[in-house]
Amino acid sequence: MIVCLAVVGHENNPLYIQSFTESDDALKLHHIVHCSLDVIDERVNNPKKSSPAINEAFLGLLYPTENYKVYGYLTNTKVKFILVTTDLDIRDADVRNFFRKFHAAYVDAVSNPFHIPGKKITSRTFGERVSSIVKPFGLNSAS
C-alpha cells in the first residue's frame, strides 16, 4: 500500500505531500521523504557508470527503511517525486508504471493556467486524481 506521495520542488521544498494512512504518522513520513532527498542528490550528482540509463527518470529504490520502501523519480524539469510504500516485495515495473501515471497527472496539474510554477499544488482535482491512481496500486501488487 502506498502510504505517502510527495512532489518536491527545485529548492527541495515540498510542492505536494499527501499521506494515505489511517494512523498518525504523517510527520514520520514527512521525515522519510525529506531524508530520501539526500539519496536523490547523491544519485543525481554521482551517477554510477554501471547504471543502464542515465537519462531515465525513474531513480529506483532510494533506501529501505525497516517498514517502508522509498522510491524516487526525477522529471526533466528536476521536480522530484517520492513514493513511500509498505509493500516490501514490490516489482520495479509496477512502481515505474505508477510514476508514469502520476507524472501525467502532475503535468496536467501544472499546466493549469491558474497554477503558478514553483508554488504548491493545491488543486483538488489533482488530489482526487492522485487518490484514484494510488488506490488500485495497492490492490494490484496485493493480488
Next chain:
Amino acid sequence: MEEFPEELRTPPVALACLIGCPEVHPLITAHLHSQQPPINAVALPDFSMIPPKKPPRDTLEPPAGIIKRDWFSKHRTRIPAVVAAIFSSRDVSGDPAQRLQVCNDLDKLKASIRGRNIKLGVLVVTKWNDKDNTSEERILALRKRAEIDSKNLIIFVPDHEPELQQCLSRLWTVLGELANTYYRDEGRRVRSRLEKKNYSSMELNVRYCFKVAIYAEFRRDWLEALKLYEDAYHALREMVGTSTRMPPIQRLVEIKAVAEQLHFNMSMILLHGGKVLEAITWFRQHTANYRKLVGAPEVIFLHWEWLSRQYMVFAQLLETSSPNALHVPSTAPVAEEKPTEWEFHPAYYYQLAASYLKEKNTCLEFAISMSVDVGSFDGSAESVVASAYLGQYSRLLEHEDAFIMQPLTDMEYAHYALAEGKRFKDSFEIIALLKKSFEAYSSSKAERTAAYCGLQMAREYFSLNDFSNAKQIFDSLANLYRREGWLLSLWEVLGYLRECSKGMSSAKDFIEYSLEMASLPETTGFSESFSKDCGPAGPATPSQREKIHKEAFEVARGESELNSDEQNSAFKVKSDYPIYLEIDVISPLRVTLLALVAFHQPMVKPGGQSLITISLRSQLPINVEIDQLEVQFNQSECNFIITNGQKPLSSTDIVQPGHRVETAPDLVLATNKWLRLTYDIKSDLSGKLECIYVIARVGPNFTICCRAESPALINDSPLWKFENRLETIPIKDPGLALSGQKAIQVEEPEPQVDLILHSSGPALVGESFILPVTVSSRGHAVHSGELKINLVDTRGGGLLSPRGEESFSSENIHVELVDISCDAPQDQSEAPSDKIQKIQPSFGLISVPSLDMGESWSCKLKIKWNHPKPIMLYVSLGYLPRSDEPSLQKVHVHKSLQIEGTTAVAINHRYMLPFRKDPLLLLKLKSISETDQTPYLALNEKTLLIISVKNCSEVPLRLLSMSIETEVKSDACTIQPQQEEFREAVVNMPGEEFKKVFTIIPKVKSTKLKIGNVSLRWERDSNATSSQVTKYRLPDVNVELPLLAVSLECPPHAFIGNPFLYSVKILNQTEILQEIKCSISDSQSFVLSGPHSDTMLVLPRSAQVLTYMLVPLGLGSLQLPRVTVASVRYSAGLLPSNASLLVFVYPTKPHVDLKPPGDA
C-alpha cells in the same frame, strides 16, 4: 562491539606453551608474537600445569546448553596446541642424575598432553662455545625419548646473534606447523562426528559446527570457517521452533545470543576479507530472520535491545573494516536486491540501532509500569549470574560452602531482566549512537538525513530536560526546514523550541518561537496538519495557531507568567525585564512583522517636504493592535512617533521632548493586510536620508524593532515563496510599490557663487595656453574654498600617448596642466598654511581665499598641449557659505569647458631642379615604378628646396625666423642660406601660405643623406606671448652622380622676325662613349635651322652642343619646338616640360635696356 570479549573481536591466534629454562622465554615469546601469522606463547614454569581432559560426555544426557561461554577463550588462552619443552644442554649432556631428571620431566609432560593430543617440540639450549660439545648421541636419545621427528628438535643458541635468528625462525616454523596439525586433527575429530550425524540433539549439531569453524579459524582457513558458521547458523534457526529444552523466554534468549555470536564471527570474516556486499546481505538476512521473533510480551524490550545491539555491532564492524572496502566491491552479483547507498554507511546502522534502543526504552518503561511488583522480588535478582553456557542465566546458590547453579523459571528471568533494565539509562547511549550517525551523515553531505538524526537526538535531550543542548540542535534543524519549506517538520521543531525556551525561562525566545509558529503558512488541504503527533505544540491547525498567538501576547504584555512545569520558576515580563525583539532581513520573524518604507520622490530640496509611506504587514492569525510606532532615520532630527488614536498616551510612554508625534486613527494589523501610513517629512541636511528602523510597541514592556526595507528590494521569505496566497501591494501607488526606496537624496543648497571660465578660442600646440578662471560671489561668502581642476580626454582614454607607459615624461603627455597662478592675496593675514596647491599633469587643486559677498577672485591656468587633442576641462569649486559652522556641508559649483588643441603651422617642402637643366639619374629611373617617395638629388648640382609654412590656426601668427639645422655638422651638402631672421616679422594670416627658398648642393654620394630639421619660430600676433618653435624634419634624400646632364639654353624673350640661338648641351660624365639620339619637332610659330633628327656620339667626360637657329613667326608666349634627347645605352630620354619651353616674343624691341640673350 565492546560487549564481546577481546578474544572474539580479534582473529584467533594459535597458542603454544613453553616449559623449562624460563630465562629464554621472553626472547621466544616476543619473537613468536611478532611474526606473521603470530603465535601466542604462554610460559609454564612447571611440567604439570596442563589442564587434563575432561571425561567423555555421556551421549544419552541432553546437553545443558548450546555453546559454553568460555570454550573459545579456553582455547585461546589456556589450552595450547603445541608444547615446546626446553632443556639446557648441560642437563642433557650432564651427569646421569641430571639426565634422569630430563627424562622424567619429559615423560610427565608427555603423559599430560597425550589426552588432549597436544603436539610436542623440544628445544635444547646451548652456548655458542659449547655448541659442538653436545653429543649427537645424547640428542638422538632425547629425541627418541620424546618420540618426535628430528626437525621438531631444535638446538637453541641464545648468545650468538645470527645463529639465534635462525633458531628462532626455525622454532616459529616448527611450532606453527605443529599447531596447524593440532587444530586440523581436532577439527577433523569433531567434524567426523558431524558427518556421521553422531549427535543426539540440535544443540550438539550447532556446537560441533561452531567448534570446527573455530578450529578452521585457528588454521586461517576462512572459507571452511565461514561454511561451518553458516551451517551452525541455519541449524540454530531451525531450533527456534523445535527446541523444548528450556522455558520459552530463556530459550529464545539463548538462541538469539548464539545467533548473535555466530553472525558476529561471520561478519568479521567477511569484512576482513573485504567482502562488504556479502556481509551486508548476510546482515540483512540475519535481521530479517530474527526481527519477527519478538518473544514474550513482558520481556519484549529484550528483543529490541538485542536488535539494537546487532545494528550497533555491525556498524562498528563496518566502520573498523578497511575504509576502501566501504565502496561497492565488484563481487559477483547477489541474487537479492542490491543494497542501496546508505547501507554501506555505518551511519545507517547506528541510526537504526538508536531507533531500536529507543523502542526498547519505550517497551521497558511500559513493562516496568505494568509490573508493580518488581520491588517485591526480594532482591534475589542480585544472585542471578550468567551461567556457563552462552545466553543462559541461572541463580547462584550458596549451599554448604559450595555454589550451586540453579536454573531459573521464566518468571524469575523476566524479573531479573526488568531489574537489570532499570539499572541502565539508555538515553545517553541513544544520543551517542545518534551523534555518531549524525556526524557520519554530515561528513558525507547527507544534510537532511543528518538532520533527522539530529531531530531524534534533540528529542532525546528534550526528554532528559537538557534544554540547552536540545535547543541548539533544534535551532539548526529549524534553519534547514525553514530554508526548504517543510512546514510540518518546522512546526514540530518550533514546538519543541518553544518548550525548551519555557524550560530555560527565556521569555524572549518563547515569544519569538511562538510568533513564528503563529505566523507560519497554513497547511490547508493536507490531512497532515490535523495529525496529532506533531510534537509538543499539538496539531498545526488554525485554532492551535491562534492559541499560540494569544499565549505569546499574554506573556509579552505581562498578563501571564511564563512558567516551566519542570523548574517551578515563573518568569514574568515586567518593566525590569522588558522584551525587545529585533527583526532584520534574514530573521524568520519577518513574516510576523514586515515594515516597508518608501519615499514618494527620489530627491528633495533641503528644507522641502517629502511624503513617506510606512507599510506594515503581519501574517499572525489574529489582529494585533500596536500602541505606538516609532520611525527612526539616519538623521535623528527626522525621527517621529505615531501613536494609536484609540489608546490614550499613557504616562509610561517614552516621548522625548522636541520629537514629532503623529496620531493615527488606529494601528491594527490584520492577517496579510497592509497597514499603510503616509506622512510628511522634512530634512534640512543635504545628503542621504534613510529610514532605518520602524519600532512597534505593544504593551508597556514589549518592543519589536523592524529594520526598514525598500519595497523595490523586497523578497519573500522562503517559507511563503511557495504558498498560494493573495499578493497585495504594500503601497496604493503600484509604481511606488515596485520602485519605492527607503532612502531619499536631499540635494545641496543652491550655490550663490559664479565660476567663470574665460575661453579664448582653441589652443595651439606647443604654446602655454592661459585660461583665466574667476570666482565671483553673488550671494554667498566663500570660506575654505577649494578649486579642483581636471583635464579629461573628450574621446575617453588618457591624456598620455601610448608610449607614455614606459617613460613618463612631458613629451609623452598630450596635454598637461603646467601651472596655476593666482592673484597675490590681498592681505597678509592669509596664513600660508591655508594654501593648498597641488598640480599634476591632469589634476590640480588650489585653495581659494575667503571671499565676502560681492568679491571675486581669479587665477590663471597654464595648460600646455604637446599634441593636437581636444580636452574637457572640469573646474569645480567647493566652499562653505558660513565660516562658523564647520559641520555644514560644502556647496559645490561645477563648470566645464571643451578646448580644442590645434596645430599652429603646417610645414611642407619641395625639391626643384634648376631651370632647363636635367640630369639623368639612373636610380631614379629604376625606382619610378615603386612607391618610393625618397627624393633623388644630383651630386654636385644645385637643387632648390622650397619650404612652405601654412597657418592652420584661426588666429594670425607672426613668423620670426626660419632655419635649417643639419643634424651633424658635415660637408655632405651645403645649404644656402643656413638661417634667416626675418627683418620684419612676417604676419601669416589664417589659411595663408608662406614660402622660403633654400638651395642645396649635395657633396657626397649617398642613398640616405640626412638633410636636417627646419625650425620655425613664431608667436601669436595678438598678444606678446613668448615665441614658440615648431620643428619639421626633412626626409632623407638619395644623392647620385648624374650620368648625363642635358641643359637647354635659349634667351628669355625674342622679337618677331629676329633669329635667336636655341642650343641643347649634352654632358657625358661617364668614362664611356655615349650614343645619343636627338630630334626636334616642327612648330608653326618658328622657322628653324639645324639637325632635324640625328644620332651622335658624345665622348667620355666631354660635352656636345646642338645648336638651332630659330626665327619667331608669331607673337606672345610661344611654345618652342620640342627637342627630344635619348640615350641609347640607358634607353632613357629627356622630355622637357612644357613650362620650360615657353618663350615670349615681342613685336619690337622694347625700350628697355636688355642684356644680350646669350648672357641670360
